[in-house]
Amino acid sequence: MNVELKVDGKNIPLNAFTQEIIGNVAVAMAESLRGVGQDWKDMEIRVKA
Secondary structure, eight states, rough: OOOOOOETEEEEEEOOHHHHHHHHHHHHHTTTTTOOOOOOOOOOOOOOO
16 A cells, blocks of 8 residues: 655655555545445545644
């Protein structure tokens, strides 16, 4: 799993452990929603303040 984090356009480096945690949480949240199957290929989440 490859996880990238950008804040205000700046790439934030993530080690393997942090990528795994963020990725697993995002996958669990998305797959619990109706309409999202387990065969998905790409996920994008954007948060704006």
